[in-house]
């Protein structure tokens with residue numbers, strides 16, 4: 509037996525299952541499994557990252573002042589000291605859990621929540637607790653009914669991944685108002701840009717209503733910087749101070765920081781990406797429904813479709829793979845009869861719909 513043993517809660521933690529790549533493809537693959545931006549990064553972000561790569565021997569600015577100021581300016585945040593950067597929002601999920609929950613504590617999220625919340629709770633020895641959803645949607649009362657004296661963190665993605673469903677701002681406020689003050693409320697706005705600036709501002713203002721609320725965000729989705737690993741959060745000053753204490757001193761690369769600064773300033777790219785998503789999400793939803801595949805209303809850049817049985821969902825997934833189209837099986841999220849498809853380029857979306865039409869015509 510190996511004498512070097514991990515802590516028992518680490519050994520018991522099941523890893524996150526990523527969308528992955530399609531191996532053995534015959535031609536170009538339609539990558540519709542990871543909710544990436546089909547347009548890639550903003551051209552300005554590529555230029556900005558290129559401009560700093562030659563200085564890669566120098567450590568980044570440990571304060572990330574330029575990045576945090578650019579984010580604060582773009583998102584209407586007055587106090588830059590309450591904006592923090594991270595290597596993707598996954599790092600924020602991990603570090604916030606590390607700061608606030610451990611053995612004996614509970615970390616709460618909903619039934620079909622983004623799976624990193626469970627991974628992170630387990631990795632820090634906390635007990636993951638799930639609140640039931642109704643029609644694949646989180647509910648204020650169900651969440652509150654699952655809070656105990658031991659609940660330390662509530663993670664809620666709004667819109668949620670993989671369902672695409674969300675609570676209204678009024679519901680988030682009533683949840684926030686009723687949440688006991690010992691619970692840190694982490695609102696994950698990974699897909700908030702797809703709803704537009706008014707919703708982004710509402711989410712931001714939620715943070716200012718209470719001293720227990722944090723909003724985490726990512727550059728991996730609409731900003732098209734998934735490989736750069738860049739995230740940020742807006743939080744109460746006391747929580748920001750704790751976070752700054754334990755994050756890596758250089759947790760974001762200079763390339764990622766430069767790309768982030770250029771991206772938040774590129775309104776045109778953002779609007780174009782959002783409009784494309786809104787247009788194609790409606791086209792794809794209608795087409796899926798016309799094939800007899802029901803879909804919950806999605807507010808994000810992906811759509812869940814219902815195949816009736818797990819076997820039929822698996823067969824559809826295989827048929828798509830045979831046609832070099834990669835979507836996401838979501839059995840691991842308790843949704844084995846469904847598949848999740850990202851909104852991709854016009855061409856890839858059409859390929860997906862054509863292939864699925866051929867499948868549903870047969871079975």
Ligand SMILES: Cc1ncc(COP(=O)(O)O)c(C=O)c1O
Pocket residue numbers: 543595596597598599622665668669696698725726727728734737738739
């Ligand atoms: C809801 C949600 N939160 C966080 C993340 C993590 O994003 P990243 O670590 O790339 O910023 C994702 C990625 O899929 C997500 O869907």
